[in-house]
Amino acid sequence: MTRFLAFNADGDGENQHRIPEPPSKITRHALRKQEWETEAAANRPASRVTKSKKKKVKRKTVTKVLDAIKYESDELQCLACLLYGDDPACTSKCYTDFTRQSFRPITNSVQIRGPGDLGYSAHTTVPIEKHEWIGEYIGELRPLSLSDTQQSHYWLPIPGQCAIDAERKGNWTRFMNSSCKPNVKVWGETLGKRHVVLFQVLKNIAVGEELTFQYGKAYFEKAGFECRCDAHDGEPHMPGDKPAAKKPAKTTGKKVLKNAK
Numbered sequence: 464m465t466r467f468l469a470f471n472a473d474g475d476g477e478n479q480h481r482i483p484e485p486p487s488k489i490t491r492h493a494l495r496k497q498e499w500e501t502e503a504a505a506n507r508p509a510s511r512v513t514k515s516k517k518k519k520v521k522r523k524t525v526t527k528v529l530d531a532i533k534y535e536s537d538e539l540q541c542l543a544c545l546l547y548g549d550d551p552a553c554t555s556k557c558y559t560d561f562t563r564q565s566f567r568p569i570t571n572s573v574q575i576r577g578p579g580d581l582g583y584s585a586h587t588t589v590p591i592e593k594h595e596w597i598g599e600y601i602g603e604l605r606p607l608s609l610s611d612t613q614q615s616h617y618w619l620p621i622p623g624q625c626a627i628d629a630e631r632k633g634n635w636t637r638f639m640n641s642s643c644k645p646n647v648k649v650w651g652e653t654l655g656k657r658h659v660v661l662f663q664v665l666k667n668i669a670v671g672e673e674l675t676f677q678y679g680k681a682y683f684e685k686a687g688f689e690c691r692c693d694a695h696d697g698e699p700h701m702p703g704d705k706p707a708a709k710k711p712a713k714t715t716g717k718k719v720l721k722n723a724k
């Protein structure tokens with residue numbers, strides 16, 4: 464298991480330590496194969512399962528799930544070639560081209576700090592310009608049908624497909640916390656007939672700044688806790704709530720007199 468290195472936020476950078484329960488570092492989506500076999504078995508019409516077919520279905524299912532986020536649709540436009548899904552010119556090359564050419568390769572320029580109030584956090588060690596694409600959400604592909612209790616806090620669903628769960632395996636993007644004043648935006652996109660979840664920078668970001676995106680109200684409602692981001696000075700709130708009005712500073716007698724004039 465490759466471990467993410469982290470730096471203690473209170474330290475001077477030399478205080479390097481390992482995250483208590485680190486996930487595996489991966490660059491491609493992974494699967495819990497057995498889980499998908501169970502899922503497939505549950506959805507397979509009983510009457511059609513014959514002994515000879517059983518093996519075939521099993522192999523097919525895993526392959527199908529491995530391709531779960533590759534889709535067949537003529538309605539979606541590829542972010543790289545701008546062609547629609549039914550165009551044969553849109554191929555898997557679009558994915559490799561886009562990730563090689565249009566991604567700011569910041570993977571080695573992200574420092575994982577913490578734990579702080581929100582756990583670990585991702586900070587850039589290089590300046591990043593507005594509109595740059597900085598990463599893809601990577602994790603284990605899991606069935607959408609899993610119950611709420613089986614879904615982790617690193618669960619990101621792709622509607623109609625599957626969910627990406629980065630609890631046990633993932634890349635640096637799993638460490639991005641939520642903010643109501645985010646500097647990164649999350650996009651569900653398609654690249655070379657593949658569903659992807661990408662992150663794009665919303666404004667120029669300076670060295671050392673934390674990278675954050677908005678998880679959305681539904682995330683916090685489901686997770687059963689409130690957002691405690693810096694935009695609200697760490698006060699518990701739900702995304703969309705207005706920041707509580709700050710208490711007026713104590714007025715001095717002098718000021719009151721001046722105003723009274």
Ligand SMILES: C[S@@+](CC[C@H](N)C(=O)[O-])C[C@H]1O[C@@H](n2cnc3c(N)ncnc32)[C@H](O)[C@@H]1O
Pocket residue numbers: 581582583584616617637638639640641642686689690691692
């Ligand atoms: C995708 S993880 C982000 C990385 C996480 N901080 C860690 O240490 O692994 C999401 C979890 O981080 C914490 N978190 C992130 N942003 C938060 C926020 N704005 N308010 C409260 N908790 C937050 C919550 O525990 C949440 O379940």
